[in-house]
Amino acid sequence: MTAEILCIGTELLLGNITNGNARWIAEQLAALGIPHRRQEVVGDNRDRVIAAVQEASRRCRVLITTGGLGPTPDDLTTEAIAAAFDTPLTERPEVWADIEAKARARGRELSPSVRRQALLPEGAAVLPNPTGTAAGMIWSPVSGFTLLTFPGVPSEMRAMWEATAAPWLQQAGLSQGVYASRLLRFWGVAESALAEAMADLLEGTNPTVAPYAGGGEVKLRLTGRAETAAAAAGMLAPLEAEIRRRAGQSCFGVDDESLAAVVLEQLRRRGETVAVAESCTGGGLGAALAAVPGASDVFLGGVIAYANAVKQQLLGVSAEDLERHGAVSDPVALAMAAGARRLTGATWAIAVTGIAGPGGGSEQKPVGLVHIAVAGAAGVWSEGVRFGGSRGRHWIQALTAGEALNRLRLRLLAS
Amino acid sequence: MTAEILCIGTELLLGNITNGNARWIAEQLAALGIPHRRQEVVGDNRDRVIAAVQEASRRCRVLITTGGLGPTPDDLTTEAIAAAFDTPLTERPEVWADIEAKARARGRELSPSVRRQALLPEGAAVLPNPTGTAAGMIWSPVSGFTLLTFPGVPSEMRAMWEATAAPWLQQAGLSQGVYASRLLRFWGVAESALAEAMADLLEGTNPTVAPYAGGGEVKLRLTGRAETAAAAAGMLAPLEAEIRRRAGQSCFGVDDESLAAVVLEQLRRRGETVAVAESCTGGGLGAALAAVPGASDVFLGGVIAYANAVKQQLLGVSAEDLERHGAVSDPVALAMAAGARRLTGATWAIAVTGIAGPGGGSEQKPVGLVHIAVAGAAGVWSEGVRFGGSRGRHWIQALTAGEALNRLRLRLLAS
Numbered sequence: 080m081t082a083e084i085l086c087i088g089t090e091l092l093l094g095n096i097t098n099g100n101a102r103w104i105a106e107q108l109a110a111l112g113i114p115h116r117r118q119e120v121v122g123d124n125r126d127r128v129i130a131a132v133q134e135a136s137r138r139c140r141v142l143i144t145t146g147g148l149g150p151t152p153d154d155l156t157t158e159a160i161a162a163a164f165d166t167p168l169t170e171r172p173e174v175w176a177d178i179e180a181k182a183r184a185r186g187r188e189l190s191p192s193v194r195r196q197a198l199l200p201e202g203a204a205v206l207p208n209p210t211g212t213a214a215g216m217i218w219s220p221v222s223g224f225t226l227l228t229f230p231g232v233p234s235e236m237r238a239m240w241e242a243t244a245a246p247w248l249q250q251a252g253l254s255q256g257v258y259a260s261r262l263l264r265f266w267g268v269a270e271s272a273l274a275e276a277m278a279d280l281l282e283g284t285n286p287t288v289a290p291y292a293g294g295g296e297v298k299l300r301l302t303g304r305a306e307t308a309a310a311a312a313g314m315l316a317p318l319e320a321e322i323r324r325r326a327g328q329s330c331f332g333v334d335d336e337s338l339a340a341v342v343l344e345q346l347r348r349r350g351e352t353v354a355v356a357e358s359c360t361g362g363g364l365g366a367a368l369a370a371v372p373g374a375s376d377v378f379l380g381g382v383i384a385y386a387n388a389v390k391q392q393l394l395g396v397s398a399e400d401l402e403r404h405g406a407v408s409d410p411v412a413l414a415m416a417a418g419a420r421r422l423t424g425a426t427w428a429i430a431v432t433g434i435a436g437p438g439g440g441s442e443q444k445p446v447g448l449v450h451i452a453v454a455g456a457a458g459v460w461s462e463g464v465r466f467g468g469s470r471g472r473h474w475i476q477a478l479t480a481g482e483a484l485n486r487l488r489l490r491l492l493a494s
Numbered sequence: 495m496t497a498e499i500l501c502i503g504t505e506l507l508l509g510n511i512t513n514g515n516a517r518w519i520a521e522q523l524a525a526l527g528i529p530h531r532r533q534e535v536v537g538d539n540r541d542r543v544i545a546a547v548q549e550a551s552r553r554c555r556v557l558i559t560t561g562g563l564g565p566t567p568d569d570l571t572t573e574a575i576a577a578a579f580d581t582p583l584t585e586r587p588e589v590w591a592d593i594e595a596k597a598r599a600r601g602r603e604l605s606p607s608v609r610r611q612a613l614l615p616e617g618a619a620v621l622p623n624p625t626g627t628a629a630g631m632i633w634s635p636v637s638g639f640t641l642l643t644f645p646g647v648p649s650e651m652r653a654m655w656e657a658t659a660a661p662w663l664q665q666a667g668l669s670q671g672v673y674a675s676r677l678l679r680f681w682g683v684a685e686s687a688l689a690e691a692m693a694d695l696l697e698g699t700n701p702t703v704a705p706y707a708g709g710g711e712v713k714l715r716l717t718g719r720a721e722t723a724a725a726a727a728g729m730l731a732p733l734e735a736e737i738r739r740r741a742g743q744s745c746f747g748v749d750d751e752s753l754a755a756v757v758l759e760q761l762r763r764r765g766e767t768v769a770v771a772e773s774c775t776g777g778g779l780g781a782a783l784a785a786v787p788g789a790s791d792v793f794l795g796g797v798i799a800y801a802n803a804v805k806q807q808l809l810g811v812s813a814e815d816l817e818r819h820g821a822v823s824d825p826v827a828l829a830m831a832a833g834a835r836r837l838t839g840a841t842w843a844i845a846v847t848g849i850a851g852p853g854g855g856s857e858q859k860p861v862g863l864v865h866i867a868v869a870g871a872a873g874v875w876s877e878g879v880r881f882g883g884s885r886g887r888h889w890i891q892a893l894t895a896g897e898a899l900n901r902l903r904l905r906l907l908a909s
Contacts, residue, residue, distance in 0.1 A: 094520030095677075098512070102511070117535065117542070119533065149686075151705050152697070153704060181884060184860075185881065186880050210884050210885040361780045361795075362776075362783075362784060366778035367777075368776060369800060372853070378776065380773075380797065383770065385793050386795055388839070438787070439790075476781070
């Protein structure tokens with residue numbers, strides 16, 4: 080009852096892209112309790128896809144493929160799979176109707192080559208693609224072996240997995256027991272420090288606790304296995320309580336809750352609003368808030384004050400503060416936050432000004448130095464933070480947005 | 495004369511880490527001109543490692559393995575490889591001396607388990623590890639098949655590759671010429687339409703042209719193989735010229751050039767500046783510009799006008815336009831762009847207002863409808879675009895930023 084993953088794409092063999100799909104699917108299989116023993120990558124080559132699929136059919140119960148479902152000639156996964164089991168392709172009217180409807184909604188002309196995407200092997204079920212035109216299939220060409228095909232575009236693959244493949248795999252009885260999983264998310268604590276505080280918990284075998292880090296966040300994945308979903312979930316509750324007790328306020332959310340979503344929900348419950356004033360992030364802080372569906376009842380907007388002249392003319396930062404303290408300073412951050420709050424009428428405003436690099440740093444104000452201010456009815460607070468320059472501009476901008484949101488979160492918890 | 499990669503590690507099968515090693519090695523093989531046809535991943539399991547190595551030995555000339563060379567019980571790559579070819583392990587005094595010297599230099603006690611790392615199959619050459627204690631091997635257990643083993647730690651693997659493996663592969667005469675590669679990037683054209691326009695070129699075998707899509711962009715990867723790097727690059731130049739001739743202005747850049755970087759460079763050459771006014775993207779358009787190092791000499795900033803009140807108070811959008819045409823309309827987009835240009839003094843301003851969803855759509859104004867305006871000294875232009883709602887909020891926001899940048903790019907090309 081094991082699964083394998085076959086990723087199809089010459090770009091993977093050329094090293095043009097990292098195989099993030101294999102990792103994501105591997106995580107999902109683990110969460111579903113489906114043992115996964117092998118991954119393969121082959122190029123957009125008909126004979127090698129046929130060989131890889133035939134070999135897998137002799138080894139495993141379920142084969143997940145990604146890639147090669149698009150409309151171009153090098154997209155040959157469906158055709159190769161059909162050929163591997165000597166099965167003809169037939170056009171599926173429902174798939175073609177869906178492709179036509181999506182093209183209409185986008186105001187696009189359909190090129191004739193797209194019609195290939197409506198072909199599936201005889202006997203295969205459609206694995207619908209809710210967001211794109213490349214449908215996949217669920218097909219058992221030989222007894223005891225089922226194929227699920229996905230496009231290589233990560234967002235489409237994930238949407239298809241969640242809508243159809245995951246429920247199908249669960250119902251197919253492939254899981255060994257039931258897994259429950261919960262992700263706890265932390266800001267403002269190092270992975271090593273968190274791991275040390277939880278050292279005894281990390282040694283558990285069921286439930287397990289595994290740390291991850293990425294994008295400035297640290298995460299702990301809690302996974303429990305039991306006979307029923309309720310029993311598995313029940314194993315996690317006391318473990319989560321203990322972790323939260325040890326971690327305190329650094330634990331900001333669970334599962335899909337972003338820092339921005341948590342802050343927006345805090346404000347929503349209080350009936351309050353927020354605005355931003357951004358220098359070094361150039362809009363990234365506002366974009367993080369606007370990424371959350373329904374942000375518009377809480378997030379009003381703000382000012383991107385990338386140039387100093389904009390800081391002065393729109394936000395009312397004084398020439399004297401800019402001259403005396405420099406743009407990256409507490410006085411300027413404070414004036415930016417106050418200005419955004421005044422201009423928009425928001426309950427709260429967050430301002431960020433820093434040196435994202437690679438240029439622009441000095442010994443006193445190195446790349447990675449950022450000043451972050453929070454303004455509210457009760458006052459204005461600002462403090463500098465040093466992210467270091469070694470990980471680069473993108474990293475500094477992302478950390479700045481996260482740190483700014485976290486400061487507002489802690490301020491809201493305290494008030 | 496082909497190569498395969500076998501990555502060994504249960505953490506890859508559990509999805510705990512992304513397989514960055516496979517990508518890095520794939521890139522190196524491509525640069526060396528060694529054809530690479532297949533990658534595999536198996537867990538820390540003796541029988542499955544033995545099976546995977548034996549299968550590879552019947553298919554390829556060179557097998558690169560990563561992982562499983564450490565001192566712990568689940569590090570079993572060397573032992574499994576020796577068993578796969580019925581060969582005994584022998585201790586290598588020079589490897590053991592190196593391990594002892596490194597432990598001394600770090601002031602570490604050697605645990606007895608480390609001694610396993612000095613064992614290699616009889617007849618295997620040592621692939622030295624300059625930075626760690628896990629040495630690899632270069633071994634031809636059967637005629638016409640050579641194994642190179644590396645630890646999973648990326649920094650150690652890379653150091654070993656560069657110091658010993660790459661020169662060895664070159665001297666072994668495995669390279670089939672040298673590869674040159676170039677990525678052409680397009681906006682505003684569907685992958686299927688581009689592929690049709692280039693259908694004859696996609697059939698070439700050397701150089702090859704392969705299409706990709708993602709994030710609203712379409713890309714063509716051009717790859718040529720020749721005796722020398724200059725000859726390979728020379729093959730690409732006329733091909734690129736022909737593709738550009740057919741694609742016209744939809745080709746916006748090459749390799750790592752983002753749309754934002756291209757637009758900033760256009761403006762920089764003209765000595766002009768740009769500002770933004772953002773509703774549905776909430777700052778994402780500005781963030782795309784600010785992501786480019788050195789953006790500050792061209793990108794001034796702007797206004798995030800997420801709430802209608804901010805559109806009115808900061809950007810001067812009239813209540814009448816909002817009332818009569820709605821926030822998502824050409825008149826409002828035009829007023830937003832004009833307002834941002836006036837407020838910041840920028841040469842150009844781009845404004846976006848749309849329905850990112852999932853809520854807020856209507857039959858007349860569905861989710862995915864966005865109006866985008868460009869304002870310059872010669873006038874103001876606005877037009878609606880429908881991205882469709884099926885791919886979700888994040889996608890609509892990203893496409894909106896890209897489309898807005900592309901409209902300014904085309905406007906600059908025309909003026």
